[in-house]
Amino acid sequence: MPHPIRPIVPDELPAFSQVWERAFNFDAKEVELEEIKKTFEFDRSIAVMDGDQFVGTGGAYSFDLTTPGGHVPTGGLTAIAVVPTHRRQGILTQMLRYHFDEVRAREEPLSVLRASESLIYSRYGYGAATIDASYEIDRRHTGFGAERPTPGRVRMAGKEEARKILPGVYASLGHTWPGFLSRTEAEWDFGLLDLEHWRDGLTANRFAIYEEESEALGYVRYRVRNKWEQGHAVGELLAEELMASTPGAEAALWSYVFSVDLIQTIKAELRPVETLLSVLLADPRRMKVRQGDGLWARLLDVPAALVGRRYAIEGRLVFEVVDEFLPEAGGTFELVGGPDGAECRRSTAEPQLTVDMAGLSARYLGEGSFRLLSEAGRVVGDLDALRRADLMFGWHRRPWCPHHF
Ligand SMILES: CC(C)(COP(=O)(O)OP(=O)(O)OC[C@H]1O[C@@H](n2cnc3c(N)ncnc32)[C@H](O)[C@@H]1OP(=O)(O)O)[C@@H](O)C(=O)NCCC(=O)NCCS
Known part of the structure; x- marks a missing residue:
């Protein structure tokens, strides 16, 4: 049975914070909570309830993320925690669906996060988009x-x-x-x-x-x-x-x-x-x-995200994105882009390469390589398309995210 989810109000922060404290093994001080209140976006908070108890927490920051040659509004998932008694019952999965709906409602084309463990988030379509x-x-x-x-x-x-x-x-x-x-x-x-x-x-x-x-x-x-x-x-x-x-x-x-x-x-x-x-x-x-x-990214609106960046060389690419967690975000797309801008739309043409959502998201800011992903079996495509995709998605500067949240 899914648990009810709702946002919290500032007075509930101390009880909500106990979930973080139990999940991340620390004790928050009152002064910290008072300061957190000033930055936490309560309307974006995620509280999972079991009766009147908080058993899962999350939230999101409204960021602007710089991309190769541009910037996009982005939801930054934060404060993800589930109390030890309620682990592995699907609460994180429920929170991710809630967060993705909320990010799409705000017309943010992607979600980003910093992961406590690198094992957790690929299943939801996130890829490591920067290296620390x-x-x-x-x-x-x-x-x-x-x-x-x-x-x-x-x-x-x-x-x-x-x-x-x-x-x-x-x-x-x-x-x-x-x-x-x-x-x-x-x-x-x-x-x-x-x-x-x-x-x-x-x-x-x-x-x-x-x-x-x-x-x-x-x-x-x-x-x-x-x-x-x-x-x-x-x-x-x-x-x-x-x-x-x-x-x-x-x-x-x-x-x-x-x-x-x-x-x-x-x-x-x-x-x-x-x-x-x-x-x-x-x-x-x-x-x-x-x-x-470093920063993990997850595209939720592929065309909006891809026109929010520029490409190192002029090129056209038809590609299929396989999204097992959110099938409607995947599909086949045509991207025509270059150093001055890009267009991207859904397409019925035959794809030149197929990539999973985590792979495309990892490549979004210019880090990584489609060729390596293909060698790992996560991208399928002919060599010419892979080469063109890598030249387009690369950038003269590797991405870097110096912000923790
Ligand atoms: C990580 C955490 C939020 C997972 O919550 P959860 O409600 O237990 O996760 P779910 O039950 O929804 O798990 C979904 C899937 O992810 C897997 N998974 C969850 N946490 C995992 C972990 N730490 N390592 C490997 N796999 C994990 C589950 O096994 C499950 O896989 P399945 O669908 O194949 O069965 C929780 O364990 C936690 O609070 N950990 C401590 C705090 C933390 O690290 N938070 C993340 C901050 S970025």
Whole structure:
């Protein structure tokens, strides 16, 4: 029997939050819940009820997502949790159907999420559309191979000033990177809250800004773990967010990060796989890079999503999308697109290739390869169509999503 589903009102947040706490194994503090209230879109919340008890939770953020050469409104699924007593009874599946209906009603052509485990969401048609990287390097090996002169300067800023500067820099990057999610003012406030119990033994946020003629072109937000062993400083610096709108700004900010004294190890998270550091460092092998799935995407309106991006080369492609979870979202489509825009409509022509919804969604922002998917048996098509599809869907910059939600 399906359970009733409804949105919640703000006063219900503490009881609703207990589902997250039980599913994600943590205890929320009152101050956290008060802050969450300011960003949570209650009209998009998903509460699954068993009698008067909350047994499943979810919600969605209304994002604008940058695509190759464009942007689209997007529903960002969040807070998905089911209490341990009600697992594997189909509650997640029920919530996904509810969410997809809601996203389509808002005319958002796709849903995105960040997954706690990479096993869960492909069955619903999601594919890993960006790759997250984390870096770790010993400070003794952070020298650059060549001088990288920059005309600006790096200076430290306090939290209040940073709060004013950071959003503009972040927004300016979205014009060049597919995969960026918009942040509202309330989300910026939340992101910079810096509650003590979130710090995991590290310092409060520190901010450094790179500017040229008083124009901020980049920033780094970082924390430090002060650590000593046998009289030697072996501190760690964690660069939580480093954003630069020019390569010079990025080089200057990494130089700054690598110059902080009493630090032995520098770590950075939620970074792009394609990084300037790999060509700046004299000894790049010293940087340990770990990769994993980043933002997951799920197309719900194939034509609207595909005209919301541009294509690296001019081309025409007739393809079939197999969507087992939501058959009406699949079908055969004709895409005619290029660097200046695209048209896409349903078609009765013979498809040149067939792909499952998770495969197409994974390729949406330019990451991955239809050829590899075909080698895995998830795309069927002749070599010419595969090659054309890969050239069209690729982009000069690999997508990156530095936002957690
Ligand atoms: C992940 C979670 C939400 C799944 O909820 P659920 O109600 O048990 O899921 P469903 O019963 O609808 O499962 C649907 C299918 O997904 C599979 N599945 C669900 N969770 C899975 C997991 N963690 N790993 C592998 N498969 C999983 C189920 O086996 C089922 O497969 P079937 O249809 O072949 O039987 C729940 O286990 C949970 O709250 N986990 C902890 C919090 C979390 O990780 N949330 C996700 C945040 S992105």
